[in-house]
Amino acid sequence: MKKSLTGVIVAIVILSGYGAVAFSFTDQNNMEKKDIFLFSSVQLTEEQDYTNVYLPEATSYLTTPRSYVLPVVTRVYTFPFLTKITKITVRFSGEQETTIVKPLKVTPQALPDNLKEPLILSPQTASSTICPERSFSYHIAAGRDGDSLTTFVAIHLYPIQYLPSDNILRYSQNAHVRISYKTPEPRQTTTFDQYELVIIAPKAFSQVVEPLVTHKINHGLTTKLVTHEEICDSAYFPVQGRDCAEEMKYFIKNAFDQWETKYVLLVGGRNGGIKQEKWWVPVRYSQLNDGGEGSYLIDLYFADLYDSNGSFSSWDSDNNGIFAEWNSQRKDVLDMYPEVYVGRLPCTSVLQVRIMVEKIITYETSTNGSEWFKTFVGVAGDTYPASNDPYYEGEMATNASFQEIESLGFQASMLWTSNDRFINADSVIDEISKGCGFVHFSGHGSPLVWSNHPPMNESWVNGPNAFQMKKLTNGDKQPIVIVGGCHNSQFNTSLFNIIKGILDDGLSYFNSTRPYGKFWYYEWIPRCWAWAMASHKKGGAIAVIANTGLGYGEPGEQTLTQRGRHLEWLFFKAYKDGKVNLGETHAKDIIYYMHEHPPMQDQTDCKIVQQWALLGDPSLHIGGYPS
Structure with missing residues (x-):
């Protein structure tokens, strides 16, 4: 019997009061935005026991556990901050259907980047339930877009749906989107002082940080050094918060509101502690339990200040004192879109602070115009080797990254296991020691090591470990390093x-x-792998972006539009799109990812974003300041 497919789904959003941010609406603010999507013909191919579905307009594919590999078309709309979305309507037309002989593939399970081989899932039992059940979804968030605070509305269209019980595909040729909204009246804001960059460090490090403050001011960036002790003593704003981390987050919020702060550099890592860790500058741990680990470090917590309602983004929506909680019983509702750009130098001593300050100043004053900066190095292999899988996921990811920036004049040096240029740690050390602007590692990791596999082979090829970083001799020719793998940036070691x-x-x-x-x-x-590379005095990296916890990827053909591999190359898209300060590039990377993969709809996507830590200066001018 033919099943009916609802062509129009209406979602009405009723937003609650805006809490800490004052606003007002008038009837004259009622507005509407319309959009039309035209979809190309569906392309079907058969592979062994499955049918593959392709749609040229697809921006990603479904990742919902035990759903089917079906295309998703995402469009993001931006509105002024505190815009009230009152109704979203999507009407599909030109509907057709076809019967396929072989079933669609079940969505693969996300794999931690510390596993040796992919897990094999059995096909989902045939059901009369259409997949996906809804023809569209959306999510709303608030965050920074350039110099503006913005309301983002990401609409996800599912123009192709699958009835597994009958092996029927239903697809639409068009979609008509209508968004009804109210814009708030302009807000009056008062700025007492303006500090685009705020550096937070303990008093013990403050004297060594001062040259960096002077350097930033000399390059036109208004900068203020604030000690953690001053935050606790209410030197600038009344202290708020239930613990040290929340006190610092409230301080950052006040700096954003009253100083128009854009960048926040946290200078401080572990300061001893055995049963209970001690820190020079506070940290926050996520309490998302994915079955592999129950907590991990999250500096994104300090960057996300407001939710889409204009309320303080506490990351503790049930107010039980457990932050970023997500398990089988509880789930905190988070916004996760950053309002400020946060990076950390997890220094444990004055010597490390001095090294990093000197490295940043040297990079920003001497890199511009250097030939070595235009080199991109990719280090990768076959991340999930299998005899029936011809895709080398890490190599695909590094190639996608380079393709994003090739038009900017970069040259690639690919160290892959498939081309026999990545054969051991020394091959990587020798290449980076020549000097390069960017390095992208895509594979497997731990706090100590980073590795990958030869093609279709479960043996390991190891890159440099944390203790071997001192062998890097690139001097001042230091790259920004992007790392796909587990725990490489676990800076609590x-x-x-x-x-x-x-x-x-x-x-x-x-x-x-x-x-x-x-x-x-x-x-x-x-020192963890990432920090060992970044804090190396005679070379290494100027900054490293990597995971503080278990990284995740998806094996096979869709690896570039899902999970960790997607997030990795999106960094280079952000750079190509003109984001030249490192913190903004890093933030835009995760915003692009969250637009496509709503973090509150999938636990793995949520974790992938939370743990993507920047160990470096968020205000760093990529490629250095012009002379």
């Missing part, structure tokens, strides 16, 4: 963790057979 491990687990902490002891998680190394 410390030798104190060995003592903690012994106290918690006894000698089983050192177990070298299954079940492995936590010693082999390498959380005891003095």
Whole structure:
């Protein structure tokens, strides 16, 4: 029997009061935006036991667990901050259907980037339920777009739906979108002082940071150094918050509101502690439990200040004191779009601060116009090797990154396992030591190492580990490094963790057979992989963007539009789109990803964004200041 397909779905959004931000509406503010989508013909191909569906307009594919691989078309609309979306209507037309012989593929499970081989899922049991059940969805968020605070509305269209019980595809040729909204009256804001860059450091580091403040001011960036002690003492704004991390976030919010702050540089990492970690500058841990780990570091928490209602984005929507919580019982509702650009130098000593200050000043004053900067280095292999999978995911990701910036005059040097240029750690060290503007590693990792596989081979090819970073001899020719893999930026590592491990687990902490002891998680190394590269005095990187927790990817053909590989190359799209300050490029990267993959609809997508940490100066002028 032929099933009916609803052609029009109307969603009405009723937004609550805006809390901390004053606003008003009038009837004259009622407005409407219309859009029309024209979809190309659906392309079907058969592969072994499955049918593949292609749509040229697709921006990604469904990632919902145990759904089917169907195209998604996303369009993002921007409105002034605090715009009230009253109704979203999507009407599809030109509907057709066809029967296919072989079923569609089930959406692959996201794979942690520390697994040796992909998990194989059995096909979903045939059902009369249409997939996806809705023909469109959307999400609304608030964040910075250039110099403006913006309301984002991302609409996700599903022009092709699948009835698995009958092997029927239904698709539409057109979609008509209508958004009804009210814009708020212009807000009156009062700015007492203006500091585009705020540097937060402990008092013990403040004297060493001063040359960086002077350097930034000399290049036209209004800058203020604030010590963490001053925040706690209400030196600038009345202290608010339930713990040190929330106090610092409220301070950043006040700086954003009253100083028009755009960049926030946190200078400070671990400061000892055994059973309880101590920090020079506060951190926040996400309490999203994906089954692989229950918490991980999240500096994005400090960047997301407002939700789309204009309320403080606490990341604790149920107010139970557990932040960024997501498990089988509870889920905090988060906005996650940044209003400020946050980066961290997780320095543990005055010496490390001095090294990083000197590196940043040298980079910004000497890099511009240098030939070496126009080199892109890709390091990758076959991230999820399988005999029936011809796709080398890491190599695909690094190639996609280079394609984004090739038109800007960059030349590529690809160290891949498939071209025999990535054969060991020394091959990577030698190439980076020549000097380059960007490096993209895409593969597997831990706090200590980064690795990948040869084509269709489960053996490992290791890149440089954290202790080998001192072998890099690139001097002042330092790249910005993007890293796909697990835990490479887990900057809470410390030798104190060995003592903690012994106290918690006894000698089983050192177990070298299954079940492995936590010693082999390498959380005891003095500096994690990313920080070891960034803080290397005689070379290394000027900044590293990598995961603080388990990274995720999707094997196979759709790897570039899903999960971690997608997020990695979107950084280079942001740079190509003109984002020349590192923090804005990093933020635009995750905004692009969240536009396409709503973080509150999928736990894995949420985690992928939260843990994507910038270890570097967010105000860094990529390529240096013009002479």
